[in-house]
Amino acid sequence: xxxxxxxxxxxxxxxxxxxxxxxxxxxxxxxxxxxxxxxxxxxxxxxxxxxxxxxxxxxxxxxxxxxxxxxxxxxxxxxxxxxxxxxxxxxxxxxxxxxxxxxxx
Numbered sequence: 001x002x003x004x005x006x007x008x009x010x011x012x013x014x015x016x017x018x019x020x021x022x023x024x025x026x027x028x029x030x031x032x033x034x035x036x037x038x039x040x041x042x043x044x045x046x047x048x049x050x051x052x053x054x055x056x057x058x059x060x061x062x063x064x065x066x067x068x069x070x071x072x073x074x075x076x077x078x079x080x081x082x083x084x085x086x087x088x089x090x091x092x093x094x095x096x097x098x099x100x101x102x103x104x105x
Contacts, residue, residue, distance in 0.1 A: 004064060005053070005102070007058070008094055011057060011095075012092050013054065014091040015058075021049070021085075023084065024047060033059050045059065060074055062074050074097045074099070075097050
């Protein structure tokens with residue numbers, strides 16, 4: 001197994017409910033990339049909302065055998081976290097996950 005840092009982009013088509021962004025970060029805290037060498041060096045945040053736009057990105061740490069499996073796992077985790085935060089899939093569609101780092105042991 002390899003540890004990947006994966007970025008999952010998305011767009012808030014509807015404004016998230018109050019407190020939803022904080023709930024989203026809490027839901028993803030167990031997979032915070034800050035625990036990886038890459039995350040510490042790059043000062044990665046779990047959630048970035050791009051000012052003046054509806055675009056956002058979520059970064060997380062995923063252990064997987066392949067890049068494809070890491071992307072799929074990250075997308076699933078983000079979908080579950082969005083649901084837990086009260087944000088539906090039609091309100092915040094996701095783009096394709098991107099491997100933004102590989103943490104070598």
